[in-house]
Amino acid sequence: QKEVEQNSGPLSVPEGAIASLNCTYSDRVSQSFFWYRQYSGKSPELIMSIYSNGDKEDGRFTAQLNKASQYVSLLIRDSQPSDSATYLCAVGKSNTGNQFYFGTGTSLTVIP
Amino acid sequence: EPEVTQTPSHQVTQMGQEVILRCVPISNHLYFYWYRQILGQKVEFLVSFYNNEISEKSEIFDDQFSVERPDGSNFTLKIRSTKLEDSAMYFCASSEGYNTDTQYFGPGTRLTVL
Numbered sequence: 490q491k492e493v494e495q496n497s498g499p500l501s502v503p504e505g506a507i508a509s510l511n512c513t514y515s516d517r518v519s520q521s522f523f524w525y526r527q528y529s530g531k532s533p534e535l536i537m538s539i540y541s542n543g544d545k546e547d548g549r550f551t552a553q554l555n556k557a558s559q560y561v562s563l564l565i566r567d568s569q570p571s572d573s574a575t576y577l578c579a580v581g582k583s584n585t586g587n588q589f590y591f592g593t594g595t596s597l598t599v600i601p
Numbered sequence: 602e603p604e605v606t607q608t609p610s611h612q613v614t615q616m617g618q619e620v621i622l623r624c625v626p627i628s629n630h631l632y633f634y635w636y637r638q639i640l641g642q643k644v645e646f647l648v649s650f651y652n653n654e655i656s657e658k659s660e661i662f663d664d665q666f667s668v669e670r671p672d673g674s675n676f677t678l679k680i681r682s683t684k685l686e687d688s689a690m691y692f693c694a695s696s697e698g699y700n701t702d703t704q705y706f707g708p709g710t711r712l713t714v715l
C-alpha cells in the first residue's frame with residue numbers, strides 16, 4: 490500500500506474555474522500535510538501546510554484535511570494559466586522523525 | 602527571502618566516479634535533508650541530518666552515500682561510486698524545527714551518470 494496516493498491526472502480546468510486536487514494517505518499516525526507545486530524541471534515549492542482537521546485558506550488556495558477519512562485536498566480558486574504545474578502532496582508522520590512522504594503528483598493544466 | 606541554494610545545477614559523471622553535491626541551507630534552520638527524484642517519478646527521501654549526525658535515513662541511502670556538514674554553512678551529499686540508476690534530480694531541503702515542520706527545497710542538482 491502506498492503511503493500517499495494522488496490521482497496523476499492530467500486535470501484540465503478553464504481559466505477562472507476552481508481546480509480540486511485530492512490526496513489520500515495510509516498511515517493514521519500522519520500528522521502534518523503539505524501541498525507543493527512543481528514546475529517541470531524545477532524543485533517543489535511550498536504552497537500550504539495544514540495540521541488540523543478542517544479548512545485553511547491562503548489567498549486563492551484552500552487546503553482541507555479530514556483525518557478520519559485520511560484525506561487532504563487543495564482547492565485553487567480563480568485558476569490562472571500560471572497555476573499549470575504538478576501538485577505534490579507530502580505527509581509527515583509522528584513516528585518517523587522528519588521524513589516526508591510524497592505522492593506522485595497531479596498534473597494541472599489551466600486553459601486560457 | 603532566505604532560500605536554500607545548491608551547486609552545481611547539473612553534474613555529468615562517468616559510472617564508478619565519485620560526486621559531491623553541495624547545498625547551503627537557510628541560515629537559521631537546524632535540520633537538513635536530501636531527497637531525490639528520478640525522472641517521471643515521485644520525490645523520495647534519502648536522509649535527514651541534525652546536530653552533525655544523521656537522524657534518519659531511507660533504504661535508498663546505502664553505503665555508497667554519505668553526508669557531511671564540513672563548515673557552518675555547507676551541507677554535502679557524496680556518492681562514492683556512481684551507478685547508472687543514480688541519475689536523478691537531487692534536492693536539498695532544510696527546516697527550522699523537527700518532526701513535521703515545513704521543509705523548504707533548493708533548486709536541485711541534476712545528476713547524469715553515463
